[in-house]
Every structure is written in C-alpha cells, then in structure tokens.
Amino acid sequence: MDALLELLTKDSRLNAEALATRLNLSPAAVQAKIAAWEADGTILGYQAVVDPEKIPQGGVTALIEVRLTPERGGGFDRLAERVAKFDQVATCWLMSGGYDLAVVVQADSLQEVARFVTEKLSTLGGVLSTVTHFQLKIYKQNGFLSAPTPDGARLPITP
C-alpha cells in the first residue's frame, strides 16, 4: 500500500504538514495525492472508532445472513446495492459459502432491527431467507481492542 494511504488508515487526523514530515514528502504533494484519492473514491470517508458500550443508549447491532436468488445478467448486484442503501445498514458484503449477503445493521432498538428485517429486507423480491444474529459484546473493532492492556513498562534508560 502507498505509505501515505497506509498512514491515513492508521490516523486520519494528521494534517498535510504532519503527514509530509513523517513521509519525507512536501505538504503540497500530500494534499494533491489525498485530493486525487478522494475524487476517485479510493478514500470513501473519515471516521472515529467509537466503543458503543461507553455511550448511553448505544443502540444494537445485528449481523443478518441473507440468501438471495441471483438474477440473470446482474447476479446479486442489483439486490445487494438496494439493501446497502438503507440507512440502518452499516456494512454489506457478498459472501462465499452458505449464504449470500452478510448485512450488518445498526439501530436504536431490537424492535427497530426486527422491523427492518420483517418489513424491508424479507419482503424484497429475490430474498429467500434471513437469519438474524444480535451482537452481545465487542472485543475488537477496526483493529482497536475494547479493553487494551497496557504493555509492560520499560526502564527509562537502557543501552
């Protein structure tokens, strides 16, 4: 991966000058590359990674397995893109194996997830079946541990 892109995936808060210093580039070159990636969709957005357990009423998350009937010509794309457009859908992947779409849904309540599955998802033409799994606890997300243990302390001076 490009060193600049890699650093942005680790910490997207660094400004152009800070990025440039770390990578031995000029700030103008950094800005130009980022602008190009934003324009061509390589960079889709920037987010903070939040632990929902730390915020009151953090809502619920569910993973829904969806089986579909593929369509002649388009395969799964038309249906999958339609599912992905719902605001509640955080992630939507086409999978190999026993089902077709893995859909991660985030909602305020269990009832809201139920309504989404029964009223929106299951009723779509082409959806054969759904299996809904609710998330119980997060141990790690996007590379961040929920309860990181501090590494052992080093001596302040070593040879």
Next chain:
Amino acid sequence: MMPPTFSPDPSSLRVKSKISDRIQAIPRSGIREFFELVLNAGDVISLGVGEPDFATPWHIREAAIYSLEKGQTSYTSNLGLLDLRKSISKYVAQKFHVTYDPTKEVIVTVGVSEALDLAFRALLNPGEEVIYHEPCYVSYSPTIYMAYGVPVVVETRAEDNFALRAAAVEACITPKTKVIMLNFPTNPTGAVMDPVELQGIADLAIKHDLIVITDEIYSELLYDERDHPSIAALPGMKERTILMHGFSKAFAMTGFRLGYACAPPELTEAMMKIHQYSMLCAPITAQVAAVEALEHGAAPMEEMRKAYWRRRNLVVHKLNAAGLPTFQPGGAFYAFPDIRSTGMTSREFATRLLEEEKVAVVPGTAFGKAGEGFVRACYATDETQLAIALDRIADFAQRHRR
C-alpha cells in the same frame, strides 16, 4: 530492652579488596550513571531507551504461552533447539545470502551479548587486540577486556556520518591484531556501512588473516530501500567471520534475551564449550518463541519498521529545524544530533535537558569519547510523546543557543 546496635561488620570492609583487580578497574557504564539521574527526575519522557516501544507481537507471545501450557520447560541441546537452528539457518541464508549448517555452525545464545562474550573468550589470548569502532554499544570494550583482550578504538566522525573507513581500520592493525568488530547499523549513531568500505575491510581481514565479528542486531531496521550486505557474504569471508544476530530489536523481543552466532564449525565448537559450562543453554520458552518469530514474524516486523521510518523522518526534521544538526540515519532507531551549538558538553546537555524540560536523552560520551558533542535520542517511542519531547528539545536548544 536495648535496641540492637549495628556496628560495621569488619569482614564487609575488606570485601572490596577481595574483588579482582581487573574487575575493579572497569568503570561503570556511563549509561548506568545517567540512569540513576533519570530515575530520580520523576515524570520524564524518555528517549533514552535502547529497545522497541512495541511489546513483542502477540503471535510470538502466544507461541511462548502455548509452549508453557504444553509443559516445554526442559533444557535444550547446548547449541539450542534444532528446529530453531534450522529456522535461523534458513533466515540467515535468505537475508544475508550465506548458508550455515544448522547442526554445527549455529549456536543459540542468551542475546548477542552472550555470543560476544563467548566469541572473545574463544578467540583471544591475553594481550591480543580487537579493533572496533566508536561511538558504539557500551559492552564491546569491557567484554573484550574481560576476555583478556585489548580493545583498540577506531573513531568514526560526524563529517563522515559516522561511517567506518577501511583506511582508518588499517592504520590500527598491528602484529597483535586478531579481530575486527563491526556493528552496522550502529547503536548509537544509526550509521550504515558503505559497500565499498565493507569490501575494503574484508580485504584487510584476508590480507592480515584476521577474524571479523559482525553484530547484525539492527540489520532489519534499514530505511530508504537500502541494501545491507553482511561481510560474511563477501568472497573468502565466511570462513573467518562470526555473524551475530538476535531477536531483540527487529522482533521487539529484548526481554526474551535471545541471540545467535553463525560461524565456522571449529569456532562454533569453541564457543559452545564455554556456553555449555557457563550457560548450558538459552531458555526454551524464548527459543520456541523465536521459531515463531522467524517463521511467521515478517509482517509484524515490517509494520514496526515502517513506524520507525516515519518517526525517523519526523525526528530528523524537527531536530534540524531546532538548530541541532542531525544526519539522516540509514538504520536502527536512534538519532544522533550535534548539540555543540549550545556550547554544552554532551553530559551537561543531557543533564540540563532532563532538569529543565524533563526529557531524557543519553550523552554521546556514554558510547565512547567520539560521542562528545552529541546525544543519542531513541525514536522507538510512542509518536505523541515523541512529538512533545521534540518540542521541548527545540525550546531548550533555542534558549541555550550560543
């Protein structure tokens, strides 16, 4: 009842005189003295360490834990686990393009430090000379001395970016010279070796029939797509070279205390003799972890290397901007800024920086006289802390500019 009174035990007063003259003559490491100052200074950002800030990658730690669960708690062969020696042989062949027979040319040791001690004790008759370059790691000179050898210093210079010149080595060769000791990339300067000079040193070793010891501990931590040939791979050198390497720096395994030496069978056997009577073998848990590191550790190591690379760029940029000329080190994780613009000695600079800004760096003189006018700043430090420390150093340098 009377409290017991303590009168000095007369025998303890005489104990000091019982310590051998040779050991009494060794000064304490300059780094140790400074260590105590730092401990007393309280809440300090330390750029004074010589080890990674990363904990050992989890897959390696997990392998160590699993070996304990399985009850792998025995001695190993004196040379080390054969599986580990095979992995070492494969890794060294891939990385340095020299092949060693894992059954008789590889010995696993408790860090490169032990390997060095074994090598000098195996090689040196009293009074024989070892040429090494300063500024350097603090152990070289005392280890040579404790093996009854005579340390002979070649000073590398800031004007040369602390590179070693074959001509400077040649000027030190006498009929008593037995070994040339190399360490590139170098602790504390981050200097790397020029391939032409490396060939020059190999030619000298062959011409004068010398042994070369090369400490490759930082050889994975190279930047700017630099090639790092080991002297062991040059024609005619394998049979007169001891290649030493370990897991501490590249795999972030300092506390596992594991290293190795690759050398011709006769030399390996001689080192093994000392090792078997003094150490017996390296700890098995560390050896099992090391197999995991060599077989599956490439990706996490590369992640760490890239992090060091980014920090090196940051540190060199900021130190130069602060008016402390710092050359771009090609390897390791140290910057070696020139602090002479402050008019202070290395020791004064480090002490006052600690007192005034609560940032610890190590005086260059801890690594030899040639380090005067410089300090070692280790950038294997969390980036946020590093940025704060650099700002403080900049303030300090500004305030004390002469």
